[in-house]
Amino acid sequence: MQVEIYDTLSRKRRPLEPENNTVRIYHCGMTVQARPHVGHLRGYIVMDAFRRFLRHTGYEVKLVQNITDIDDKVIEKSRAEGIDWRMLAERNTRELLDVTAALNIEPPTVMSRATQHIEEIIDLVKKIIDAGHAYEASGDVYFDVRSYPKYGKLSGKNVDDLMEGVRKDVADNKRDPLDFALWKAAKEGEPFWHSPWGRGRPGWHIECSAMSTHYLGLGFDLHAGGEDLVFPHHENEIAQYESATGKPFAKAWMHVEMLNLRGEKMSKSTGHVVLAKEVLERYEANVLRLYTLRIHYRAQTEYTMDGMDEARSAWERITNFLAEVKSALTERSVATSYPEFEAALADDFNTPKAVGLIFDLVRDGNEALAEGGTENLADISSKLNLGLKLLGFEPLEKQDSSDELDKILALVADFRAELRAAKAFEWADKLRAMLAESGLEIKDTKDGTRIRFK
């Protein structure tokens, strides 16, 4: 199957054409100066579902996600909190791992941390200097933007326009205000590593150029990240690598749009955020996954509680249907292929269309249930199971509502049946009312009585 993705660099759709059947992807992860917010999760959920789909089509996927654990902001924040910068980075990284695990996001093939790749970063800075595209100034190293004529090719910005918005900062050692730091000399009390230019630390952009190619090689298949990283972060990543090697960096670029809050980008630095943990305390992980994937990854969207409540009802339509199917069919099957669904995902990862197909199946399935035929129902539910699996909706049940809960509910149902058999109707009705108050309903089916959440 030909999988196409809109490539930010060529500004058109491009087929993925991996060598040796392995799609090599680098996905820019979080800078861990603060706790992860729900805006971060959009990219992680999209990439998780995309990776599952690629594997379904027969590809191997090598996914590298980075953690920027050293950065000006990490240093500033740790000072403000009065803790060691390593502790701050570790604490926020841990929380990111917790929330991504709760969301059933598979760990990447490699999670690379900037602080563990200082050697590769220094090597790349040296190469850029040797190629004549960077210079050292009092322990800092800067990329010489004007020496690289292709600068701006990803974002479509041109150097002269960029100059308009730039303020010459008298305090730094740049030759040109457009130049950006590859290496920063350590000031008093700042963390540092030894380098040919003295004690210092890497700039943010160079970390990703060095780590991506370290793990994935030159000309890897896809570089992904949030739309807000196109400029300057990704533009600079390209300039750094291509100026040093003269070879193409990544074959295609995939950018996931922002999840905004009240019309504005969520931002750790201004505190205009909804924390990931808070969302997961209020909603089941699959509800957030549905909320995310119902919108195309290239469309901006908003995080709202009303929207999340709607997603919760929609998700319940799916799980209620699956519960009905469970009692109507003896076996749970998963289709091996569902061409319409696969075609939607191969077409620039059109998840809204795929999610639409899932709800079509639920509607058709409910009709089949009403008619009582099981053959059609089996076909519908096996397609649905495949669709849910491909988008990463697993486990389907609430994590805390495991089999144990089912067993207890079955016991309560049996007890009510005993009451009725003993003609203790008043008590049986009382039990029904008590269950209803807790949001549970009793359903009498031909196979007996079942209790479920309304």
Ligand SMILES: [Zn+2]
């Ligand atoms: Zn990056």
